[in-house]
Each structure stands twice: as C-alpha cells, then as structure tokens.
Amino acid sequence: MTQERAWYQDGFIMIFVVLSMIYIGCMYLEYQWSQIPRIYPRLSGQVVRPMLSMPDFSLELWHQHAGNLRNGVMSVTLSGESIAENARHQTHSFEVWPPNRENSITLKFPLQRFDQESELKVEITLTAANSHPSYSSFVWKGEDWTEETFYGVPPTAGQ
Incomplete structure (x- = not known):
C-alpha cells in the first residue's frame, strides 16, 4: 500500500527549498552591502x-x-x-x-x-x-x- 504525501513532507524537496532560501538571503545581503557608500573625510x-x-x-x-x-x-x-x-x-x-x-x-x-x-x-x-x-x-x-x-x-x- 503506497501512501501519497504532500510535497512539503518529502525531505529532499524541503532541503532544496531551505538551501535555496539561504542562497537567496545571502545574495540579498551581499547586494545591500554593495549599495553602502565608502565615505572619505x-x-x-x-x-x-x-x-x-x-x-x-x-x-x-x-x-x-x-x-x-x-x-x-x-x-x-x-x-x-x-x-x-x-x-x-x-x-x-x-x-x-x-x-x-x-x-x-x-x-x-x-x-x-x-x-x-x-x-x-x-x-x-x-x-x-x-x-x-x-x-x-x-x-x-x-x-x-x-x-x-x-x-x-x-x-x-x-x-
């Protein structure tokens, strides 16, 4: 008997989603840091x-x-x-x-x-x-x- 599970209950898909979110978050932080100016007095x-x-x-x-x-x-x-x-x-x-x-x-x-x-x-x-x-x-x-x-x-x- 096979049981169908929802997509979010599959471990591999959840690992992929979490790693993708971490990657997108790091890219956003890097972009924000690049927008900060360097000020010379x-x-x-x-x-x-x-x-x-x-x-x-x-x-x-x-x-x-x-x-x-x-x-x-x-x-x-x-x-x-x-x-x-x-x-x-x-x-x-x-x-x-x-x-x-x-x-x-x-x-x-x-x-x-x-x-x-x-x-x-x-x-x-x-x-x-x-x-x-x-x-x-x-x-x-x-x-x-x-x-x-x-x-x-x-x-x-x-x-």
Whole structure:
C-alpha cells in the first residue's frame, strides 16, 4: 500500500527549498552591502603658533556625503618626530554627523617643537553604520600637505 504525501513532507524537496532560501538571503545581503557608500573625510590643517606656549597642529575634518553619517567613530593618529608622545591619537564618536564644512570637527594635537622640515603623517579611520569603513593617510610638511600619494580625498591647507 503506497501512501501519497504532500510535497512539503518529502525531505529532499524541503532541503532544496531551505538551501535555496539561504542562497537567496545571502545574495540579498551581499547586494545591500554593495549599495553602502565608502565615505572619505575631507580635511584642512594648519600649525597654530601661540606666543607663549608650544605650537599645536589643528585639523578640521568634515565629509561631503549626501546625507548624515550615523552611529560612527572617527579615529585620527599622528606620527612624526614633532608630535608629543601622549597626544598622538584622538577619537571622535558621533550619533549623527551632518555633511559639509560648517559641521566640521576640529582636533588639536600639541607639538613638542615644529620646524619646516619635519613631517607629520596623519592617518584617519572612519566607520559609521551607514557607510563602509574607510582609511585615509596624508603627510603634512612645513606649511602644507605634500604631493606624495595619499589614499582618500586630497586635503586643503589653512582655514
């Protein structure tokens, strides 16, 4: 006596359906991830020399993405002979970061000394909920950014 079963009671068909759903779900997640933009921060820098204290390296950072960045962290690391040991790294976290220069973030790094021949390497890592993680690297020498190759968007000097 043979018993006919419904299609969903057959084990092989159910395994095929489950594996197909997993494959379609993975393809959809990959598509969604590919639609997220990679945001590189723009920056401007200058050396501020007060009369009675040590100089500071001032960085102004902003982005020009079409919308706000949400729930993110921007990490800035400076390396070079001039930078003070305890002030090489600063982190800025944000819930909402609107675009354009009027919403910029200013970070100041104290320098032990500064001369025109010393180089400061600036490395920026930006992660946000609505963008891919990005890494940028720039070199400051004298009073301007060097022409060395950098990864990211070209910086501007001064403010």
